[in-house]
Amino acid sequence: MQTELDRIDRQLVHALQDDARLTSGELAQMAHLSQSPCWRRVKRLEDDGVIRGYHAVLNRRALGFGVLAFVMVGIDHQTEVSSVAFEEAVCAIPEVVMFHGISGPEDFLLVVVARDLDAYSELLQRRLHRLPGVRHVRTHFSLQEFKGQVGGLPVPLG
Structure with a gap:
């Protein structure tokens, strides 16, 4: 089932996809929200399955997988x-x-x-x-x- 995303949700998803290490304060500032509403939006996106997790992207070659x-x-x-x-x-x-x-x-x-x-x-x-x-x-x-x-x-x- 597709979740409806407004402009702010899309901004948050885009920003987190680029850098999942952003703090809720940094996300709130970027989205022009206070920290609590921003955190609630991210939590809803997680609960709705839009955000499935946070991962480090590893370099396979650096780990020896040629x-x-x-x-x-x-x-x-x-x-x-x-x-x-x-x-x-x-x-x-x-x-x-x-x-x-x-x-x-x-x-x-x-x-x-x-x-x-x-x-x-x-x-x-x-x-x-x-x-x-x-x-x-x-x-x-x-x-x-x-x-x-x-x-x-x-x-x-x-």
Whole structure:
């Protein structure tokens, strides 16, 4: 369900998306509100699920993850039991940083990080190919990132 956002809500969301470390005082000043009403607005945005959390954006390369792979997975069949088993198994793999059910010839898209190609090959052979119900796996490697998660969603301010 979509939450209606007024101009001030959009300003707050935009500012927090750019810098989640802003204090409620800084947010209030930016939105031309006093601190209490500003805090209540942010709390409502959190409660309504518009703001899902606050996270540090980490540099995967600085942490030793030189490989970013987009992994397309097709599974044999989807029943509720097999789907749940597959989803739980994928979610338990720390190197899978994003996981989506998709339309098209494959059923799922996984975004995977690994130290290097050897580490990815090991993950592919020992974990991904052994996931419940996997029919086939196709990997596309990122060669260069032009726009990643930093910057977030477009929030119209007008």
